[in-house]
Amino acid sequence: MKEQFWVVGGEFSDLDFRQVIEGTGKTYGPFESYEAAEKVWRDCSLANRFEACARFSIVTSAIPAQRRQAA
Numbered sequence: 001m002k003e004q005f006w007v008v009g010g011e012f013s014d015l016d017f018r019q020v021i022e023g024t025g026k027t028y029g030p031f032e033s034y035e036a037a038e039k040v041w042r043d044c045s046l047a048n049r050f051e052a053c054a055r056f057s058i059v060t061s062a063i064p065a066q067r068r069q070a071a
Contacts, residue, residue, distance in 0.1 A: 005059070009026060010055075
């Protein structure tokens, strides 16, 4: 499986960032490179910079082959 990346996030109910407020969750992707996902992550983070409870992260779907072999 080829590694893919997504940007996920939204507005959370508090600063513990454990529960996304219903209806605010967003997912972008998949992206074939971390760099492409990072550009979208930067745009999302910048657009929400004044929202203290908004957070976005980059997540991956698979462990790269070189990391799997090292484990």
